Amino acid sequence: MTYPGITLALSKGRIFDETVPLLAAAGISPAESPESSRKLIIGTNRADVRLIIVRASDVPTYVQYGAADLGIAGKDVLNEHGGAGLYQPLDLQIARCRMMVAVREGYDYAGQVKQGARIRVATKYVNAAREHFAGKGVHIDLIKLYGSMELAPLVGLSDVIVDLVSTGGTLKANGLVAVEHISDISSRLVVNQAALKLKCDLIQPVINAFSTAVEREAGYQDQGQAAR
Numbered sequence: 001m002t003y004p005g006i007t008l009a010l011s012k013g014r015i016f017d018e019t020v021p022l023l024a025a026a027g028i029s030p031a032e033s034p035e036s037s038r039k040l041i042i043g044t045n046r047a048d049v050r051l052i053i054v055r056a057s058d059v060p061t062y063v064q065y066g067a068a069d070l071g072i073a074g075k076d077v078l079n080e081h082g083g084a085g086l087y088q089p090l091d092l093q094i095a096r097c098r099m100m101v102a103v104r105e106g107y108d109y110a111g112q113v114k115q116g117a118r119i120r121v122a123t124k125y126v127n128a129a130r131e132h133f134a135g136k137g138v139h140i141d142l143i144k145l146y147g148s149m150e151l152a153p154l155v156g157l158s159d160v161i162v163d164l165v166s167t168g169g170t171l172k173a174n175g176l177v178a179v180e181h182i183s184d185i186s187s188r189l190v191v192n193q194a195a196l197k198l199k200c201d202l203i204q205p206v207i208n209a210f211s212t213a214v215e216r217e218a219g220y221q222d223q224g225q226a227a228r
């Protein structure tokens with residue numbers, strides 16, 4: 001049952017795709033892609049490294065309980081989880097987006113806030129939403145959703161949503177507009193604290209390789225900006 005190497009928890013889709021280059025920098029290449037394979041445990045070129053494919057919001061839980069030694073999760077997910085038992089050594093600067101408040105076009109958000117109206121907020125990110133509106137002194141009714149938040153204001157479930165936005169294309173396609181920026185989001189490397197001590201010789205080189213790759217990428221982006 002106990003795996004002698006290290007287990008890294010990832011979600012499929014953008015996090016997996018954007019992690020592949022970081023893994024390559026650490027000398028790790030997945031034996032298959034979670035898109036084409038239905039396997040939830042994926043081997044790598046290294047006998048002592050394996051990947052497990054879990055739901056994005058489940059990554060911190062697998063790492064917290066030590067079922068995975070490491071994981072990659074969005075700051076949004078970590079904020080909702082709370083981060084107990086997790087060491088967070090690196091911001092990987094991948095899967096970047098922004099957490100925003102959005103409303104139906106024509107909804108007078110600023111006016112409602114000014115009047116001190118009670119606002120109905122639908123979101124998957126209840127901790128982030130609660131914190132944001134409490135900070136503004138706005139009273140809210142929170143409605144927890146698990147996806148497709150954009151629909152809520154269109155059918156009268158809520159006045160506003162709190163959601164992740166990258167291009168804004170989905171909001172626009174549904175007649176919504178972003179009215180407030182809550183935070184910038186990117187994905188972090190998370191490590192089980194006990195595993196870091198017990199398997200330091202396997203885990204530390206991965207952290208170091210990821211860190212170097214992230215710095216190199218940031219360097220490229222600075223150069224690109226300077227050239228423009």
Ligand code: ATP
Pocket residue numbers: 011012013014015055056057073074075076077095096097146147164165166167185186187
């Ligand atoms: P699920 O699809 O399992 O319900 P999810 O939507 O949170 O969960 P993904 O869509 O794979 O899962 O998103 C994974 C992470 O990528 C999110 O936790 C967030 O940090 C980031 N993310 C989400 N949406 C975007 C986006 N539009 N652009 C860039 N990054 C995003």
Ligand code: MG
Pocket residue numbers: none
């Ligand atoms: Mg998604």
